[in-house]
Amino acid sequence: MDLTPGGHQPMFSDDGSIVLSFNGEIYNFVELKAELEARGVRFRSRCDTEVLLRAYEYWGEDAFNKFNGMWAFTLWDARNRKLVASRDRFGVKPLYYTVVDGTWIFASEIKAILAYPGAFRGFDEQNVLEFLTSSLIDDDETTLFREIRSVPPSTYLILRDQQLTLRKFWTLRVDSPREKLPDRSLIEEFRSLLNDSVRLRLRSDVPIGTMLSGGLDSTSITALIREQSKRTDVGDSGLETEALQNFHHTFSACWPGWQNNEEAEIDFLCAKFDLLSHKVYPTGEVLADLLPKVMYSLEEPFETPTALVQFLLMREAKEHGVKVVLNGHGSDETLAGYPGFFVPPFLASLLLSGQPLKYLREHRAFRPSREWKNRRVPEELLRALVPASLRPRIDELLYAGEQQRITGGIFSAVKTPPMSRQAGVNTEASQDLSLLNSVLWLKFTEKILPMWLRMEDRVSMAWSVESRLPFMDYRLVEFAFNLSDDLKLKDGYTKYILRQAVQDILPERIVFNRVKQRFATPYGRWFRGAWRPMIEDLFAGSCAVQPYLDLPLFREKLQAYLAGNNAALDTNVLWRVINTEICLKTFSESKAAA
Incomplete structure (x- = not known):
């Protein structure tokens, strides 16, 4: 968070012995900087990158557990002749690595690694098949690409003399005494934590906005920002105040005529909070044209076509000069938002x-x-x-x-x-x-969140927009996993504690709406309409997915499905085959061209 030359990277320590390359944000850098200055550490900039560097100089690897943020970084420590690479607690920011002829390569995108000669060694067949059959691909440190791995979340690795060591710096702790506290006290503590998480993620020297649906998570974040804008004591860094003064933008996807369209709720909320509503109205034709470009950004297949819509929303943010957005990922998986699973x-x-x-x-x-x-x-x-x-x-x-x-x-x-x-x-x-x-x-x-975090990072970074996730604050996550079940599911309501915590700032029609609306797309109707020519052309000749399925049977079922037989082929399976085919072809052809 410093656009001056003082924040440029790679960043060197004063004696040049430490070199840092950093992707992400340390949201509590203001507090950490003050703590280090009280201990005699001097700074030459006001950016979080230098705070990370100085924190490592002072505390070593113990610094990582002090960070509240999202990060992926590599750091060369010449005094100790070691490379240190770390990824945040929940893997909000990606970090990949591989070895080619004794050369270690690290990057926040697989594409960057593939640009190195010899790094593309084909696809991991087991992972391709696992995604096709079960939609899983982000459930461990392997990737779609052979011998390219991700640094696990809450982990740092040390590379010294070609020897790699991985260490955890954070694990979930379960403290049962919290269950004995009164519900009202826990609800108030949850509200305080969420409010502070939003406050920290408002620290910005560029315009901010929110991704807004008519659901509970994004509306809670938006309402809390508006609530904080009424206060004069929200922060002491100046960055929060500047961000609050510039907060006017929301970004939403709408589907007129679709049963899950939430445009009415979006309009209602933006009118209530006096916000500018920027909407996209995706069509099957537009999204079909985007598929190759989005798959190139994603680098690996994704569970649903929702990524295409999020890509459009991030483009919309970029076009309106908004470089930071807040989004609601993580709430469903900590507070039990999906009835079918929980x-x-x-x-x-x-x-x-x-x-x-x-x-x-x-x-x-x-x-x-x-x-x-x-x-x-x-x-x-x-x-x-x-x-x-x-x-x-x-x-x-x-x-x-x-x-x-x-x-x-x-x-x-x-x-x-x-x-x-x-x-x-x-x-x-x-x-x-x-x-x-x-x-x-x-x-x-x-099973769910890692794939969504990858999608959120890739499509936002494709447009140089930074997506910040208040529900992923590690204090909130630890708090949530120490709550009793009936503060998550109660009286027919999911995310019970969140509803109780924000009921004074949100309309009742949102707080007490029991129907879970997923961020989804009506893609089933596109397959027989706008996407049909693309689908037929995609599987007419030789196919990259041929080694992974019974191609004649698939083609037979595909034709029956396109002719109107819904039972012939599951739409989710068809989507997985489509985007896997495009992904495999995209990266095979890009390497062949290189």
């Missing part, structure tokens, strides 16, 4: 804890939601009762048939990935989490 383990835990009456009451309250299925409750009970070592086998027995039904047998000609890789829980504290929180943690660290 209501069944919640109900199962009530039965396991001997609360049948509460189970019946909550079952009745959540029953109107169509996202979750009754049969999932006994499945979650079974998973909870068997030893952890047997759960991958249980998952295979429970879901393999369902996966085969969804994919329509088009992958039956190849060896499908083992279910065991898809069943691990990435935390040392998993045994201390409730059944609901363990499912949330799995979605947060492996």
Whole structure:
């Protein structure tokens, strides 16, 4: 956060022994700078990059746990003859590496690594197939590309004399005493933390805006910004005050005529908070033309076409001079926003804890939601009762048939990935989490959020817009995973604590709306319309995905689907095949051209 030459990179220490290359933001750099200055450390700029450098000089690797932010950096420490690379706690910012003929290459984008001669060694077939069959590709440190890996979140690596060591600087701690506090105290503490998280992410010397839907997460962030703009004591750095004075812009995607269109709520909120509403109205034709460009930005396939829409929204922000936006990612995976994933383990835990009456009451309250299925409750009970070592086998027995039904047998000609890789829980504290929180943690660290974080970073950086995520503040995440289940799911409401925390600043029609509206697109209707020529052309000749599926069967089902048979092919599976094909072709052809 310093556009003067004092913030330029790479940044060197005073004696030249430390060289830093940094991508991201350290939001609490003001406080850290003050702490270091009190200890006698002198600064030559006002940027967070120098704070990171001086913090490492003073505390070494212990500095990483003091940072509140999103980051990926490499640092050469000449005095100790080592390279240090680190990534933030939850992987908001990407960091990749590979080795080519003894040369180590690090970058925040895979494209940058692929530009190095010899770095492209083909695709990781296991990961290609895993994405096609289950939509997973960001669930571990491997990537779509052979021998290119990502630095895991909350990790730093040390490279010395060609020897690599990886170390964790943060792990989730579970403190059960918090559950004994009164609900009102916890709700107030949550509001205070969220408010401070927003305050820190307003530190900017460029214009800011918000990504706004009609849902709870983005409207909460927007309302809190407006609430802070009424105060005179919001911050002491000057950056927050400047950002609040310049906050007028919101960016939204609208779909007139679609049942999930939230334009009316967006208009209502922007009128209430006196904000400028910038809307995009994506069409199938426009998005079809964008596909190759967006896939090049994403570098790896993505679960839904939503990335195309987010790409347009970031372009809209860029065109209106907004260089920083705040968005709501992380709330659903910490506060239980998806009924389909989180209501069944919640109900199962009530039965396991001997609360049948509460189970019946909550079952009745959540029953109107169509996202979750009754049969999932006994499945979650079974998973909870068997030893952890047997759960991958249980998952295979429970879901393999369902996966085969969804994919329509088009992958039956190849060896499908083992279910065991898809069943691990990435935390040392998993045994201390409730059944609901363990499912949330799995979605947060492996199954859902990592892919969305990759998408958010790539499409925002494609337009030189920085996306900041208040719900990803590590203090909020730690707080959320130490909450009892009934502060997340209660009386038929998801994200109960968030609703209680913001009910005084948001309209009741948003706070107490039980219907979960995902940030989605009506892409099912595009396949037979605007996208049909592209799809038919894509799979008419030789296909990059041919080694991974039964191509004749796929083509047969595709033609039946395009002719109007919805049962012939699942739309999610079709999308995965389409964007995998484009991704593989894009990077194969780019390397061939090079």
